[in-house]
Amino acid sequence: MIPRLTVVVVMVMVMVMVMVDGGMGSDVGGGASREKQYPGLFHLLHDYIQHYSFKEVYFVVGSEDVELVRTGLTLFKKATTTTNSVINVTRDLHRLRSIVEAFPKRPLPVTAFQKGKSANSRPQLNGVTVYTKPIFVSTLSTVLDMYKWTQIEMSEAARKLTWLVVASTLDPLLSPQYYLPLDNLVTLAVWGDTQEKKRSFSGGHVQFWEVYQPTQSLPHRAILIGHYPLPPQQSPVGVQMSTMRDFGEGSAIPSYPSENYAYRRINLTGLHLRCLTATWEPFAYNTREEETGEQERGRRGDLRIGGFMGEMFNLLSITLNFTYTCKSSPDGEFGDLNGGRWSGLVGEMVKGRGDIIVTGLDSTPARSAVLDFCYPSGDIM
Numbered sequence: 001m002i003p004r005l006t007v008v009v010v011m012v013m014v015m016v017m018v019m020v021d022g023g024m025g026s027d028v029g030g031g032a033s034r035e036k037q038y039p040g041l042f043h044l045l046h047d048y049i050q051h052y053s054f055k056e057v058y059f060v061v062g063s064e065d066v067e068l069v070r071t072g073l074t075l076f077k078k079a080t081t082t083t084n085s086v087i088n089v090t091r092d093l094h095r096l097r098s099i100v101e102a103f104p105k106r107p108l109p110v111t112a113f114q115k116g117k118s119a120n121s122r123p124q125l126n127g128v129t130v131y132t133k134p135i136f137v138s139t140l141s142t143v144l145d146m147y148k149w150t151q152i153e154m155s156e157a158a159r160k161l162t163w164l165v166v167a168s169t170l171d172p173l174l175s176p177q178y179y180l181p182l183d184n185l186v187t188l189a190v191w192g193d194t195q196e197k198k199r200s201f202s203g204g205h206v207q208f209w210e211v212y213q214p215t216q217s218l219p220h221r222a223i224l225i226g227h228y229p230l231p232p233q234q235s236p237v238g239v240q241m242s243t244m245r246d247f248g249e250g251s252a253i254p255s256y257p258s259e260n261y262a263y264r265r266i267n268l269t270g271l272h273l274r275c276l277t278a279t280w281e282p283f284a285y286n287t288r289e290e291e292t293g294e295q296e297r298g299r300r301g302d303l304r305i306g307g308f309m310g311e312m313f314n315l316l317s318i319t320l321n322f323t324y325t326c327k328s329s330p331d332g333e334f335g336d337l338n339g340g341r342w343s344g345l346v347g348e349m350v351k352g353r354g355d356i357i358v359t360g361l362d363s364t365p366a367r368s369a370v371l372d373f374c375y376p377s378g379d380i381m
Contacts, residue, residue: 096152212265302328
């Protein structure tokens, strides 16, 4: 015989469980309606992470990202080769900020990444701490919220960390208040329609987009860079793993974006560059504008650059849609470090008086500490 008190306690517990479950359902619904906002999210995330061999996955979520949280928990159970973590920005935004601050300002090359290392075990390369290859997964609404908070510089986080942001439309991101630098590492997976028909969602495909701005004052550029075909029949999240065999015979193959974004972001939308130069034939031969009498596109300024690098730079300005003004350094030097101060062209760059140096400037360890060099011209040929 079961004591009456025990029966009452059991009934109360059952009622509480029902109320909690019902509360979650109403909260998600909010939640319930959001569950269908990203059909096939589990399949896409699993295949995307596998394709790029990400070894660390951070789910950056807000209070309304119930669907993403549930999908992430399912991936945690299924994935055995990745280190997974959830960062709730409403409670521990400082954790994300510490990750951003810990990453080097100039990311190390992909060859420096080592697989199979967790966030707590940083490998060493030539005495320098290197990082594994993590990805940060979030929703567009949460990312836009983080732009408004002072605790984190989201545009800097977009440059340092690799992001996959799920969204139903790109339109909110295209507002002038949101800045995505030219070298940002954000890929957007878009499920729904945008206001422009050319970005329409169709045929059960999720579209991969990237958005960038050469500077904050210039307009956004949005580029369609790939797609992911959803399975024709969606199974409940977490029931089975998705592979291309699940998609049926003859289904479209996913088109994943190349990790080399530079070849896609080739429209600088009229960006104006302050060029610094010095004559060093045959690489650069400089003449005054008044000596040539020419005011060609992109060549307005104190100097007109000739020579191999000058002609190449002008060709780039036409191809990439930017203009430039060229000047020399006040002391006419290339740049040496004396008493902790830089002279010449390097000194002008360090002082923020130029954006790019166009001449045959030798790459030294000291100069490389303050400047980014392109490939040697001999390697470009």
